Amino acid sequence: MRNPMQDQLLKAGLVKKNKVAQVLREQAKQRHAKAAPADDEKVDARRLQAERAERDRALAAERNAQARLQEFRAQVRQIIDANRVDATGEEPYSFDDQGSIRRIHVDAAQRQQLAKGSLVIVRDADGYVLLPGAAAQKVRERDASLVVLDNRQRDTGGIEDEDPYYSRFKVPDDLVW
DSSP states (O other): OOOHHHHHHHHHTSSOHHHHHHHHHHHHHHHHHHHSOOHHHHHHHHHHHHHHHHHHHHHHHHHHHHHHHHHHHHHHHHHHHHHOBOOOSSEEEEEEETTEEEEEEEOHHHHHHHHHTSEEEEEETTEEEEEEHHHHHHHHHHOGGGEEEOTTSOOOOSHHHHOGGGGGSOOOTTOOO
């Protein structure tokens, strides 16, 4: 398939017949080469495929983390519902929750259990709940931020270590403030 220009050049004697055939073969190779992907395109395709795979892995990891978080929340909800101790009584028990003073009404026995650490106050969607120490430990394993007051875990290295003057004054456990 020669074009008219090539025919004219052959008739004029400016090019040889084998040179025209060689040019035609090169043109055919170039046309076929355009149809087949080049090495650069293969490398780009592999790189894009690797990027997609990495992005898919990251999305899967994020979805797994979200599923795990929802599972922990459901477990905490079940633990609280199964082990809830009803706060009965008329005496307000004050405690600190994120810098705010909160109150829950308890009776004398519950106040003693809170002071000893056998009962723990846990944040719930409805407010605050009393839980036995073992159940509170299970909640702490899943989400420690929900445990508001646990006198077994109380930090004793506070002001007493900083200022020896105040170590002479002991604060009673049953102090109502």
